[in-house]
Amino acid sequence: MDDHIEQRPDERYIDYMVRLAEKNLCNGIIMEPRAFFDVITLDDANRITNGSPDVFFNGEQFPIRLTHLSAAIVPDFNAGAGLDERFVQRLGLRLTFHDAYYMSREFVPIPLWLNKQVSGPPLVTDGTSSATFDRPVVLSARDTLRIEGALQETPTNGPRLVSASFTGTGMLSGRPYFFSSERSVGDTLPFVFEAARFRNDGTEPVALTDMALTCGAELNDPVGQGDIRQLAVNIRQVGNGTQADWFQGPTVPLSLTRMPSVLNGYTTGRALVHRFPGVGLLWEPGEGLTLAGLPLDASAQGLQLGISLWGYITVT
Amino acid sequence: MVAPKHIENLLYEPRGFWDVRQVSSAVQPTQIRFDQANFFNGEKYPVTLYRLTLAPVGYTFRTYANPAVAVPTLIEYHNDAIAALTRSQIQINAPGRQHYSKRDLLIPSWGTLPTWEPRNKTDGTNASGDNSPAFASSLWNVGRWDFAHSLVMPRLGYLELDLASFPGVLGLTPDDAIRPIANIGFQETGATGADYFVGNQRVTRVPLEFLNTTGPDAITPPFFAPDAFGFAASPGTSTLNWPPTSSFRARDYDAQNVSNRGPTQVLGFKVQIDQIDYDNAVSVTGDPSGTGLNPVNSLLFNVASRVRLRNSGTGAWWWRPGAPLALMMPTMTPALTYELPVPITLGPGDTLEVELTVPAPVTIDGNLLEPNYQLGIGFCGEAVIEA
Numbered sequence: 032m033d034d035h036i037e038q039r040p041d042e043r044y045i046d047y048m049v050r051l052a053e054k055n056l057c058n059g060i061i062m063e064p065r066a067f068f069d070v071i072t073l074d075d076a077n078r079i080t081n082g083s084p085d086v087f088f089n090g091e092q093f094p095i096r097l098t099h100l101s102a103a104i105v106p107d108f109n110a111g112a113g114l115d116e117r118f119v120q121r122l123g124l125r126l127t128f129h130d131a132y133y134m135s136r137e138f139v140p141i142p143l144w145l146n147k148q149v150s151g152p153p154l155v156t157d158g159t160s161s162a163t164f165d166r167p168v169v170l171s172a173r174d175t176l177r178i179e180g181a182l183q184e185t186p187t188n189g190p191r192l193v194s195a196s197f198t199g200t201g202m203l204s205g206r207p208y209f210f211s212s213e214r215s216v217g218d219t220l221p222f223v224f225e226a227a228r229f230r231n232d233g234t235e236p237v238a239l240t241d242m243a244l245t246c247g248a249e250l251n252d253p254v255g256q257g258d259i260r261q262l263a264v265n266i267r268q269v270g271n272g273t274q275a276d277w278f279q280g281p282t283v284p285l286s287l288t289r290m291p292s293v294l295n296g297y298t299t300g301r302a303l304v305h306r307f308p309g310v311g312l313l314w315e316p317g318e319g320l321t322l323a324g325l326p327l328d329a330s331a332q333g334l335q336l337g338i339s340l341w342g343y344i345t346v347t
Numbered sequence: 348m349v350a351p352k353h354i355e356n357l358l359y360e361p362r363g364f365w366d367v368r369q370v371s372s373a374v375q376p377t378q379i380r381f382d383q384a385n386f387f388n389g390e391k392y393p394v395t396l397y398r399l400t401l402a403p404v405g406y407t408f409r410t411y412a413n414p415a416v417a418v419p420t421l422i423e424y425h426n427d428a429i430a431a432l433t434r435s436q437i438q439i440n441a442p443g444r445q446h447y448s449k450r451d452l453l454i455p456s457w458g459t460l461p462t463w464e465p466r467n468k469t470d471g472t473n474a475s476g477d478n479s480p481a482f483a484s485s486l487w488n489v490g491r492w493d494f495a496h497s498l499v500m501p502r503l504g505y506l507e508l509d510l511a512s513f514p515g516v517l518g519l520t521p522d523d524a525i526r527p528i529a530n531i532g533f534q535e536t537g538a539t540g541a542d543y544f545v546g547n548q549r550v551t552r553v554p555l556e557f558l559n560t561t562g563p564d565a566i567t568p569p570f571f572a573p574d575a576f577g578f579a580a581s582p583g584t585s586t587l588n589w590p591p592t593s594s595f596r597a598r599d600y601d602a603q604n605v606s607n608r609g610p611t612q613v614l615g616f617k618v619q620i621d622q623i624d625y626d627n628a629v630s631v632t633g634d635p636s637g638t639g640l641n642p643v644n645s646l647l648f649n650v651a652s653r654v655r656l657r658n659s660g661t662g663a664w665w666w667r668p669g670a671p672l673a674l675m676m677p678t679m680t681p682a683l684t685y686e687l688p689v690p691i692t693l694g695p696g697d698t699l700e701v702e703l704t705v706p707a708p709v710t711i712d713g714n715l716l717e718p719n720y721q722l723g724i725g726f727c728g729e730a731v732i733e734a
Binding site: 115116117118119120121133134135136137139140142143145146148149150151153156157256258300301303307308309327328330 | 461462463464465466467468478479480483485486487488489491493528530532534536545546547548549550552603617619621623679
């Protein structure tokens with residue numbers, strides 16, 4: 032790739048700057064998924080609530096490209112109140128970066144952010160989130176994935192069957208690979224999926240292209256529909272890769288180390304998904320954005336809004 | 348679908364054709380033809396249609412059942428939106444050149460695109476009981492149209508979107524506590540070069556009005572019957588079909604212009620209807636079964652609309668005013684959406700033929716089941732205008 036980009040004679044300076052930023056879309060040695068997530072309690076009608084300042088920020092030393100935003104009401108288990116997901120209709124959202132508002136200076140109701148179809152078959156969409164990686168993840172020979180999860184709430188009708196799975200292609204043979212592990216979970220204690228199931232024991236690196244997380248129904252529940260809102264996970268590669276957590280959440284006022292899996296439905300699921308136009312957001316180290324939410328109606332006070340930005344880091 | 352860049356010397360403006368017909372299976376003929384005048388291209392530009400939408404229009408409930416009635420009678424059984432859509436047949440023909448079938452086909456047999464949102468999770472519980480109620484109409488209730496080609500709008504142009512007042516439901520008190528709210532957004536980007544305000548959106552939030560169809564101030568809904576089965580007899584207060592409070596006003600639209608240097612490309616629009624309180628009220632007082640469980644239909648089926656570009660472009664309404672929103676939002680909609688494998692181009696003076704067949708009357712134990720069906724059809728595309 033040519034490292035030197037000239038401004039064209041008839042080109043506006045802003046266009047030139049945008050083109051320079053797009054230069055970052057180069058291939059790296061390692062490209063690994065990243066999601067930045069926060070859970071914001073929207074306190075009061077007509078009061079703007081900002082997200083945690085340390086979340087939506089590139090704290091690593093390599094550039095990050097963000098392609099999707101997802102949003103959903105997540106259960107407020109501290110309050111113990113019932114959850115009605117429909118109230119996401121009454122929340123407005125605004126992003127600010129480089130002194131510019133996105134998508135408007137007005138708070139855009141979250142359903143109007145939606146520009147990507149993610150609804151899966153009704154039989155599984157309640158309990159499944161899946162995502163296609165923008166860039167494949169290379170799982171080198173002898174590498175594995177550490178996937179830590181926890182239920183949000185103790186099941187009352189028996190344990191839930193949860194799973195994590197990845198599909199990919201052998202980088203030499205071209206053969207398909209499927210890595211998956213499931214586990215029966217009956218409490219809210221953190222657990223780690225069996226790492227041996229994700230270990231690449233072959234002789235070639237595997238390019239992982241897709242992932243899926245599922246959370247089944249409670250075993251003795253007569254209704255077999257799962258509920259992906261009950262699961263939260265975090266992932267990191269063991270072996271090569273950056274060895275950093277793929278999902279990065281807030282540390283204040285409450286440290287969240289696992290991302291609610293409902294937010295992981297960038298390809299299929301039940302979160303509202305917005306695909307950033309063009310090349311998406313490009314964050315150099317130290318760059319970030321500010322997120323603000325606003326209840327558009329008094330009835331939306333106290334709701335917990337989960338937000339995530341999804342993309343990948345490019346290690347050059 | 349991502350709108351490609353503006354093509355030089357051609358302007359594209361969205362266009363739609365639609366019609367809604369109510370047919371009784373108890374009255375012959377049960378095969379009718381939609382009014383050809385409603386698919387007539389009366390402009391001087393060709394219109395290319397690439398998507399087809401089909402929807403039950405005006406229904407209060409998505410599905411309806413009254414378990415308290417042992418023998419189904421007139422309005423007690425399969426008189427709902429899904430039944431109307433799944434039992435009817437349709438045939439489409441561009442005269443002289445394109446026949447989409449030789450005979451009428453069941454509407455669900457038109458292979459639909461996945462254009463709807465995830466459903467509400469209403470079944471199953473956990474300790475918090477954190478699900479939406481069974482009668483909830485939808486999770487997000489959003490519709491959108493991403494244009495195949497962007498609409499280029501000059502600096503001083505603006506878009507005007509009006510939503511009609513709609514009939515309420517029998518027994519419902521039309522007050523602010525249950526008034527649905529519409530959120531409207533137009534997404535846009537710059538018209539030239541690298542667009543540094545990509546993804547901008549102009550938005551507004553407007554209340555919907557309940558139409559008065561009874562009493563001394565009553566007006567007749569001009570677009571389609573409020574409810575095929577008599578659930579709706581609106582006690583509303585609005586005597587205007589197009590109340591100004593339910594419009595995306597030019598002042599609000601213009602105030603959100605982020606570019607002061609040139610035209611913008613409009614990539615599409617979205618309408619979301621917050622009907623949570625309306626759903627709650629209908630389940631309590633508007634459900635004749637008394638169960639409070641029948642799922643309420645999305646108001647995207649029932650609220651009429653019209654849109655046009657002002658101060659530039661053709662200035663014409665994009666479709667005959669009054670189209671239910673669901674028929675004119677073919678990218679995301681609760682309507683059944685079908686992508687025409689070969690787009691239909693209607694030249695000036697051209698039209699379409701659309702036939703609808705409803706099933707024969709059904710009786711159970713001598714009781715005639717609800718014979719009325721009310722269905723809408725829409726064609727979405729764009730006028731191609733030489734600049």
